[in-house]
Amino acid sequence: MTDPTRSPAQPEGTAYGPGIALGGRLGGIGPGPIARLGRRGISRGLNGGPQRGTSDGGGRRERPPHHQAQRPGARQETLRESNLLLITEEIFSAAESLSRADLSIRTGMTRSTVSRLVDDLLAAGIVREGSPIVGGTRGRPAVPLHPARCTLAGLGVEINVDFMAARVIDLTGSVLAEEIIEGDFSASDPAEVLPQIGLLALRVARQAAEAGARVVGTVMALPGLVTAEEDRLMLAPNLGWRDVDVPQMVCRSLGGPEQLADLPEGSPRLGEFGDFFVVANEAKLSALAAAQEFSAHEEGEQTFFYVSAQMGIGAAVVIDGIVDAGPRGWAGEIGHVAVEPGGPQCRCGASGCLEVFAGKGALLEAAGLEPAASAEELVSLTEWEDEPGERARQAIDRAGWALGVALSSAVNLLDVDDIVLGGEFGPLADLLRPRIEQELRQRVLAARWSRFRVRETTTGVAPATTGGALRALRAVVDDPLRWVPEAG
Structure with missing residues (x-):
């Protein structure tokens, strides 16, 4: 079982080009390359922590055990994973919906291979089929493929000085559930505030579940410095918080002893928050939402x-x-x-x-x-x-x-001007x-x-929650095989 207090692994060197369209109250943003938080993937071990045994800290790299090799030779499952990632990126990055035949032409894979991979994505709830398009050519009508609605979703949560918020977004960018509560949280006690936002996040996650969606993971936005492992708040001057294990405190405040009895000490989990629960800086996640907005509106990646x-x-x-x-x-x-x-x-x-x-x-x-x-x-x-x-x-x-x-x-x-x-x-x-x-x-x-150009965003209220949900959904786009039923 995956530890939700850790970030999901991201493949090194992945081409981050797919797009998630934002809908709902976010203004109907069209498709475009999906923005990404962080330039490189983070190599993590099986327990979610950083990989060990690969460097002595002085630049010399040691040979890892065979089962921990960072770039293992290609196997059948490795090829399937790579091809599935490529197909997913093509579907999510395309300005117009693609069919299986389109994907075969774009990737050079055979139609039978593409069809099997698309079946995997359909089974995972990552894509859906649209209505067949009858064209002027002979043969079967083309069936367009779209991001799936209300299947897999990301949960973004935010605590700031004067409000707390939570928002669930699915792979189409539609807002499935959200809630914003105003308050004064400056110089507050995290032991009192985090249980409140935990309950807020749980309510929103359950609303999304009632609509048929599964939350894949949770990203909480905080106005301060967080650790590189995304598991702890280091300092938030305006909240008055320092050195707080936010995911653990939230999960423990919501899970009674009977829920935690069979779990190792220090790794509480609540399935309704998905497979991971991490924290990130509020401004970075807001910028992620803005990058997605501009990339979609202007049909190009923005700087x-x-x-x-x-x-x-x-x-x-x-x-x-x-x-x-x-x-x-x-x-x-x-x-x-x-x-x-x-x-x-x-x-x-x-x-x-x-x-x-x-x-x-x-x-x-x-x-x-x-x-x-x-x-x-x-x-x-x-x-x-x-x-x-x-x-x-x-x-x-x-x-x-x-x-x-x-x-x-x-x-x-x-x-940057x-x-x-x-x-x-x-x-x-x-x-x-x-x-x-x-x-x-x-x-x-x-x-x-x-x-110089000085402009404003139209990402709406609490944009960091949108950025958090997008950040969580990258776990799906970056590693689609993980969500295929028989593979996951």
């Missing part, structure tokens, strides 16, 4: 720098549709870049960080609004021709200056854009030869 505000500010760089999280997953902490070293102290302990000028709390306070006010209220206030309106405009101008300073450094370092504003920055994009662009033109060395 941009994503910056998002909740109570804090997170960011991620997306290169060709891939959210590059860095070797340990800690890249993108732009909220703690110093824009004025002698400025106000930040919750992280440093001073003059971007968050103290442009974070949601700082922005609302500077505008004279209550902490619970929305970005839309701030926009409305800027339209007033009086002192409160002027104060709001000055607050936004200061936030735009701070963002421009920090983003100029990012553009100089990364050579497409900026995407998400979270609370989205509704403020039109007001923030002029000052951000002014700073970019002034501070970016290559500004003269660059064409």
